[in-house]
Amino acid sequence: MALTNEFFQQLEAQFPNTVNGPWFVYAGLVFQANDRMELIGSLWRYVKSTTPKAEDQIVKARKLREALLKASVLVGFPKGINACTALRKALLADSPEIEKELDKDSSLRQHLSRSEKDERGQAFFSKIYAQHTDRVLQNMSVASGGDLSEFAISSVYGDLMAEESRLDAKETGLLEFLACYATGGSVWAQAKGHMYGSHNLGNGKAEIQGAINLCNDIEEKLGIQINRTPAENWTWLAKAEKW
Known part of the structure; x- marks a missing residue:
């Protein structure tokens, strides 16, 4: 159409x-x-x-x-x-x-170090979820053996969204x-x-x-x-x- x-x-x-x-x-x-x-x-x-x-x-x-x-x-x-x-x-x-x-x-994003990704990923994620940040990360962590929270902070948010x-x-x-x-x-x-x-x-x-x-x-x-x-x-x- x-x-x-x-x-x-x-x-x-x-x-x-x-x-x-x-x-x-x-x-x-x-x-x-x-x-x-x-x-x-x-x-x-x-x-x-x-x-x-x-x-x-x-x-x-x-x-x-x-x-x-x-x-x-x-x-x-x-x-x-x-x-x-x-x-x-x-x-x-x-x-x-x-x-x-x-x-x-x-x-x-190619020149970002791992520490830079983690730092800005945590900061961006925390702006979104505010007082719920720790709970959301914990729920993702226990559902995936720790990998979802790790991926979210470093890659989804630190690398991409932030x-x-x-x-x-x-x-x-x-x-x-x-x-x-x-x-x-x-x-x-x-x-x-x-x-x-x-x-x-x-x-x-x-x-x-x-x-x-x-x-x-x-x-x-x-x-x-x-x-x-x-x-x-x-x-x-x-x-x-x-x-």
Whole structure:
């Protein structure tokens, strides 16, 4: 299904400060989570058409690529590969001068030492879970012989999520919540934790409800059915209405 400019405008309107707000990274995530990689190209073409300056196009292309990378640990690494590949193909086809610049990029993470990963991973994780940090890490640890907590701090957070030069903490926190919300099903508890975590990172009612509405709009438009039952597992969503 082709998506019109009017539909992308509808998605963009779900977020405040849409001139600079990264609504498009959340739309890209929902396409990625639902294996609609072809729509990432459509999304990029709309973003380019509404971004007159080439330097701003480069910034947005990098933000979108970073979002697809960060989302890969939440919605599936193969989908991360396919989503980043889909974006690059779209850039090569429609914005070769932009892709030429992006192809010059080197890894933002390759020079990190293990101690740096652990330090910034612990700091980022603690911002999200606040007073619940120790309990969450302990639960992951006992469920996995210590490996989930180790992986979360060093790799998921220290290596991946805590990098803020292209997608900052507030944007990353909302991305994590939306990835879980878009997945639905058994990850409702993680969605709940990340909704509160995104709030701890600075997102309020407008951002959280905007992300939910954007996701719901895409699901309705594309006829995607996500399991968010039983309803009582999702009643905590109403909390965001008070923020």
